[in-house]
Amino acid sequence: MSILQKRGALIVLEGCDRAGKTTQCKKLVELLKSEGHKAKFMNFPDRTTQCGALINSYLTNKDNFTDEGIHLLFTLNRWEAKKQMEQLLNSGTSLIVDRYSYSGVAFSSAKGLDMEWCRAPEKGLLRPDLVILLTLTPEAMSKRGGFGDERYEVPELQKRVMEKFLQLKDDKYWKVVDADKTPEDLSYDLYKSVIDTVHKSALSKLSTLW
Ligand code: NYM
Numbered sequence: 001m002s003i004l005q006k007r008g009a010l011i012v013l014e015g016c017d018r019a020g021k022t023t024q025c026k027k028l029v030e031l032l033k034s035e036g037h038k039a040k041f042m043n044f045p046d047r048t049t050q051c052g053a054l055i056n057s058y059l060t061n062k063d064n065f066t067d068e069g070i071h072l073l074f075t076l077n078r079w080e081a082k083k084q085m086e087q088l089l090n091s092g093t094s095l096i097v098d099r100y101s102y103s104g105v106a107f108s109s110a111k112g113l114d115m116e117w118c119r120a121p122e123k124g125l126l127r128p129d130l131v132i133l134l135t136l137t138p139e140a141m142s143k144r145g146g147f148g149d150e151r152y153e154v155p156e157l158q159k160r161v162m163e164k165f166l167q168l169k170d171d172k173y174w175k176v177v178d179a180d181k182t183p184e185d186l187s188y189d190l191y192k193s194v195i196d197t198v199h200k201s202a203l204s205k206l207s208t209l210w
């Protein structure tokens with residue numbers, strides 16, 4: 001990174017399925033771009049890589065892995081993106097990321113794996129500048145219509161996942177936001193924290209988990 005090059009911010013949206021993460025990430029990228037910032041949408045799992053194709057076949061019940069095996073595939077899917085993420089951030093592009101290591105640890109530990117074991121292989125990945133956790137009460141969630149038919153899309157597991165997210169929460173760089181509002185109102189709320197983080201991160205060094 002040259003002395004004059006400001007880096008982009010790494011911003012992650014987390015939450016249960018149906019909370020609106022993907023919609024919000026895309027809206028935030030558009031808002032940043034409309035104000036002249038460089039920004040890019042990313043999501044995990046990235047199903048377009050070879051490893052992502054294995055994850056996709058697991059999630060859609062076409063293939064099976066042990067809980068440990070699929071956990072490590074999700075982690076590998078982030079490791080294979082690390083260099084590209086670093087390059088983009090250092091060249092001034094902010095990344096708005098739909099799920100990251102926290103989903104990895106929350107889902108696997110909600111299934112019963114030891115949380116410390118789940119965290120270990122994430123060590124050394126880029127640490128986000130901001131994690132926004134979108135929450136929905138069970139009632140608000142059921143109003144949004146049914147889950148899809150992928151693995152994990154059942155209310156009982158989603159509830160345990162939310163408990164795990166709250167255990168992972170680090171108040172220094174997390175923000176918890178109730179997602180039970182219109183997409184427009186929600187992105188208006190989120191944008192204030194996002195733009196603040198973009199400004200604050202510009203001259204700071206990237207750090208790593210945990
Ligand atoms: N998921 C996602 C994990 O179990 N571990 C991970 O590391 C990540 C990134 O994949 N139910 C789960 C959470 C979701 C599922 O994600 C697919 P999406 O955002 O619905 O494509």
Ligand code: MG
Nearest residue numbers: 017018148150
């Ligand atoms: Mg989903």
